[in-house]
Amino acid sequence: MFNTATRYGAIARFFHWTIALLLLTDLVLGLIGENTPRNAETAGQLQTLYSVHKTIGVSVLFLAVLRVIWALVQPRPVPVHPERKAETILAETIHWALYGAIFVMPLSGWVIHSAESGFAPILWPFGQNLPFVPKSDEIAHMAGAVHGLSALVIYAAVALHVAGALKHAIIDRDGVLARMLSGAEAGTPERHRFAALPPLAALVLWGGVLAFPFVVPLPEGPExxxxxxxxxxxxxxxxxxxxxxxxxxxxxxxxxxxxxxxxxxxxxxxxxxxxxxxxxxxxxxxxxxxxxxxxxxxxxxxxxxxxxxxxxxxxxxxxxxxxxxxxxxxxxxxxxxxxxxxxxxxxxxxxxxxxxxxxxxxxxxxxxxxxxxxxxxxxxxxxxxxxxxxxxxxxxxxxx
Ligand code: HEM
Ligand code: HEM
Structure with a gap:
């Protein structure tokens, strides 16, 4: 169930793989939605697609909150190769960036949804809108820019993250992937030191994404x-x-x-x-x-x-x-x-x-x-x- 310095417990692994699956599913749904022409034949399917997309995305947000609470009360497994400084910093930066993604992505989506009216409801009974988000085409447009840009960040981060995991499994054969897959142990506990650079780098990255629509003039929407x-x-x-x-x-x-x-x-x-x-x-x-x-x-x-x-x-x-x-x-x-x-x-x-x-x-x-x-x-x-x-x-x- 619980983490130690050298392994991920079942709960941490559950959060990792459930959120990974839901996030990747939503990326695919978002991409399909974006590339489907809008006409009478597709309208019904698009409504359903976006409703499912939003419902999955909101689930990611709630799981993300639970996941972070869990990560805070649990020991964080140490890097397996702390002597490889650059690689460790890169891997941890991507982890922090992915932690950011599971908040920024669904929240920006939810802001789009709250700011616009009448399209593809979230499939749940708890209300559709976020407090403090007024109905506003401009806000929807800006949140849309953040959502779209965040998707690009996620493509890059997931690609590097998966490449890293595969490198560990195929080239290094060091048990890093097994540690997340089956909860096997890897690494030596003594050598772990907290580095400030990875969370700071991820913070700057997401700060930039959030600032983007305020800094760069967006192309005009139909509104x-x-x-x-x-x-x-x-x-x-x-x-x-x-x-x-x-x-x-x-x-x-x-x-x-x-x-x-x-x-x-x-x-x-x-x-x-x-x-x-x-x-x-x-x-x-x-x-x-x-x-x-x-x-x-x-x-x-x-x-x-x-x-x-x-x-x-x-x-x-x-x-x-x-x-x-x-x-x-x-x-x-x-x-x-x-x-x-x-x-x-x-x-x-x-x-x-x-x-x-x-x-x-x-x-x-x-x-x-x-x-x-x-x-x-x-x-x-x-x-x-x-x-x-x-x-x-x-x-x-x-x-x-
Ligand atoms: C893990 C969470 C999510 C991921 C990975 C994700 C991913 C995506 C992607 C890749 C697109 C296409 C964007 C583009 O190319 O511009 C998209 C569009 C969209 N998403 Fe999400 N999304 C997530 C959560 C949500 C949530 C929670 C909502 C609403 C409650 C939402 C609402 C939308 C809407 C309305 C669009 C169309 C945006 C537009 O046309 O401007 N998304 N999403
Ligand atoms: C689908 C392919 C994926 C694979 C093979 C994979 C593999 C892994 C592995 C092996 C680790 C453990 C690294 C270590 O022990 O140092 C890990 C950690 C992590 N992964 Fe993934 N992952 C995948 C997708 C994702 C996705 C989509 C996300 C996005 C949210 C994600 C977020 C994370 C985070 C945040 C950590 C760090 C966990 C922590 O230490 O708190 N992963 N992943």
Whole structure:
């Protein structure tokens, strides 16, 4: 069970091999995920792959905590060849680097997952998010850079580590590999001295990896492009109807992904409204810059050819006739033109007018199939059919 100065106990060996297996599995899953094209055929498999990846990775983190506690209360087996100074320092540096890896890798992954919304849940019941990590595309992007760079460090460290183990087994035949495999003894206890260089070198290495996204400007992700679109003045989009000028507002959509809602919004859109308070009748024309959509971590997929096809259809429009139902309750009956399809849509909303200011909030539910969106996603397993649309705005009465 326990370590001595010359052997690894069963518990230390259990941690070593279990974590090694899980970490290597996750590397492979991460690589497969990274190299799988994103389209309708692969979407479901990718969700499953990333859910498994994240679940394994989080397990590595918890095992790593236990492993370090165990290593702290146990004697550390001595280097087998302390007289080979450089080799011992290299081996120990790699050990420390690998200890760092089993924390940095899963934590950076978990930060990506916490900062983005709605993609491939961790398969466990204890919640998905880390405290202190806000939903932020920028944070997800930075953690992604750390995660990707850490993977490179791990390739190198594992390659050297395994090469070293094989050298000991095949060339030196000195029992170092057997010590970790079967708990055999190797080395002489007296000659062990603690060296500060290996942990320091590993610390500098991981410090550099963590500092990387703060120091090196990252290439812009799709989110940054959407933010740029947000800066386009809203009023450029549509010719105004006379009557009311929209001051500000929001237009959001929510769709179920693997059964869990993902909500996003259009940064750039406008509504032109004419409305007669006496009769409660009017008309509304909404123009939406589809390229300004952000939808959690699936922005890119949503903007892609299978859904909003924002490259080909940069705007969507809704034109409707407003009528008052009763009190504040209104309806706009009209058509929505999206990805070249024009479909009848009724928007239900509440409208209150207070002096010069009108406040409106409402929504509707669309069926993505009516627009031929996500035709490759024939059932609701990956992407739900229903798209909830919600909008809120305040408008100012136009001067004469
Ligand atoms: C032992 C732990 C882990 C290892 C070895 C690992 C490895 C990898 C690798 C090799 C990639 C491909 C990265 C690239 O080439 O840029 C990747 C991607 C990813 N991993 Fe991990 N991972 C681990 C833990 C986690 C955890 C715990 C989570 C989340 C809870 C996670 C979430 C992700 C995500 C979301 C991606 C896609 C990243 C992106 O597209 O920016 N990983 N991982
Ligand atoms: C799959 C191939 C692997 C082999 C053949 C292997 C082999 C070994 C051997 C023989 C030792 C003992 C060295 C000694 O007694 O001085 C060792 C220690 C160690 N290995 Fe691995 N290993 C492998 C994968 C990994 C991976 C993926 C990790 C990543 C976490 C890892 C982390 C460590 C650490 C941290 C130690 C030092 C343990 C300590 O003294 O506290 N190994 N490995």
């Amino acid at each position: 940054a492009m959407a933010t740029a679109a947000m800066e386009t003045p809203v009023a450029e989009l549509a010719a105004e109807l006379s009557g009311w000028i929209v001051q500000d507002g929001s237009l959001s959509i929510s769709v179920k992904q693997m059964g869990a809602p993902v909500t996003g919004s259009f940064a750039n859109w406008t509504a032109a409204i004419a409305y007669d308070e006496a009769s409660g009748v009017g008309e509304v024309s909404v123009t939406i810059d589809t390229t300004s959509l952000t939808l959690g971590s699936v922005t890119q997929q949503a903007l892609g050819a299978e859904f909003f096809n924002a490259e080909a259809y940069k705007t969507a429009t809704f034109d409707g006739e407003i009528s008052r139902l009763d009190g504040a309750r209104h309806q706009a009956v009209g058509t929505l033109t999206l990805v070249g399809q024009t479909v009848p849509v009724t928007l239900d909303f509440d409208l209150t007018i207070d002096g010069e200011t009108a406040t409106m909030s409402g929504g509707t539910t669309l069926d993505r199939r009516d627009f031929g969106m996500g035709a490759g996603y024939g059932d609701e397993a990956t992407v739900g059919f229903a798209v909830e649309v919600a909008t809120e705005l305040t408008a100012q009465r136009a001067g004469d």
